[in-house]
Amino acid sequence: MTPFFDGHNDLLLKMTLRGVTAEDVRDGHGKGQIDLPRARAGGLGGGFFALFVPTPGAPGLNMAAMRQESYDLPLPPEVDQPTAMAGVREGITHFNRLAELGVITPCTTAAQVEEALHGPTLAAVLHMEGAEAIGPDLAELDELYAAGLRSIGPVWSRSTIFGHGVPFRFPSTSDIGPGLTEAGKALVRDCNRRRIMIDLSHLNMKGLEDVAAISDAPLVATHSNAWVVTPSARCLTDDELRIIAATGGVVGINYGTCFLRPDGRFISDCPVDYLLRHLDHLLSIMGEDGVAFGSDFDGAILPNWMKDVSGLAPLRDALVAHGIGEALMEKLLWRNWMRVLRETLGGVAGRRMDRVRG
Template identity: 45%
Template sequence: MTESSIIPVFDGHNDVLLRLRRDGLNSVNAFLNGEAAGHIDLPRARRGGLAGGLCAVFIPSPDQPRDGNGDFPAPSQPQALNETLAMFRLLLAIEAQSDGAVKVCRSANDIRSSIADGRFAAVFHIEGAEAIAADLDALHVLHQAGLRTLGPVWSRPNVFAYGVPFRFPSTPDIGPGLTDAGKDLIRACNELRIMIDLSHMNEQGFWDIAKLSKAPLVASHSNAHAISPHSRNLTDKQLDAIRDTGGLVGINFGVLFLRDDGVRNADTPIELLVRHIAYIAERIGIEHVALGSDFDGTTIPQSLGDASGLPKLIDALRAHGFDDQALGMIAHENWIRVLERTWGA
């Protein structure tokens, strides 16, 4: 075991539930016992020091043509709700069959104790709120079931807002901001103390939320637009706003959001990932940067590979000059601090 492997990582975004949902009936056993597919299972998480993270429920767009603006279509609300419940049930089944190795966490203390006890700390997260209608009834029920973080949009329009499309090179200033229903959603999330994820918001929606929300601003899996001019990345002004609210940015491992040429090339050095971390840490402070891998949701550097490769990133950060205190903050402490501020005790 290397020195770096003992630093636990709490990660801001993964799509393992969608991958397992597609895999079918044996997916719970595959996650718990290990498999060749994807980026995350429990054995690889243990080897890499991945102690947990936000497990996203994402509903893919239906197999329909894009609209006149080139936007992906959104699933219907009943379809999205059914799929959301199915994926959350899958997470609960993983917990139930794990013999205590996986814990669905509903508080910051749950995360802390799970990491201390060597359990995988999973948080129920929704990426794109299509499962929730404008009446917000489903939001309240899902919160009672364990929903603790939510991104109002994926990169497509819905009833709440206009998600930023995938464009390169481009600023995130594409399309309108929150709808009236979106403003109601933000207020309700504040009241319920659900974390609001800004990673797929366009710029107008970002600023609408910044004006309305009383919680720290958080982008769970986004990078620095100054380095990679992708529409999904954050401008310096947005980074400054996140700092000013005590929020954070979880750095996305996806090569599309790391590179300055917009090419989906897995032969991308880990050092470019380190560059985004270092840039944001220098710009807004080490306490505002964390990890948001997007494991199982995007193409990551081949040299990192999967969750078992996380010690390589820790080693690269140490080689860049980050000491153990800074590494602990980036790896898990910053996430726990911001979630505790948002959720309460």
């Protein structure tokens, strides 16, 4: 069975906040959307495991508001660097414990991912969603890189010293606020030098354009959808998609229903047809080599037909029924991510390409 390699999950956050243990993930539990038994049932072979630090003392997303016809949630306050670093270290401890128990195989190269992807454990690339743990001199990158970090989103949906995240706002575009700060531009350059992937999900439009102007690696949005289908600030306009496509980049389709439903409502009633609309539009802009999946497991409300990671099985069936053949299926499920990882992590030099702004 062709495995899924997934662009984004929040399992490490679930382990930090909800008392889910590594043993629970190994043996199976009912406290979240991802564990090893259900991953095997759904055909998940691996993915990016996100380190994320919530704003201390702040409430979570206003889910009641996000069930309405329109909403505009304020950006949470910034998180200070020492607090963020402590949270990131806790997440890394959980990540390492999952490895000790044989749930995941930590991977820092594309070759390691591809080998583990077809094995008994989950191929795991360590990602950081929001770079608050890194100070302006970027010194913390040494520790994080040594711990296995190979992917960074400069922002979540709040501001950092590096740039500006988009709010959870519907309807809206991501053309909100200025671009990267000077520290943000330095972060992109240092990540290019170290061969760390830069994730554009949650970054505003001007920040995305700044990354595109600096980076010599393929651009990626690990868990973002098509604005034409769902006009949310968290979704990508055709102009943004063309910028990513021009670099040979990849966009991973997010299963969160507020990014799938055309009305932006965060409710579980979400037919698979909505996801297929995003898929078709992304393919029309990005091409067959530029589209993948980025679930947001343990970080989003999923469609009622999916529910958790075991729901990858009916997704696979829906893709077949939609006419996706074997070759394209392999690209969507894992090969497109592997190509980008080889070009970013695996020693293949990044290449600057003409940017297309349509």
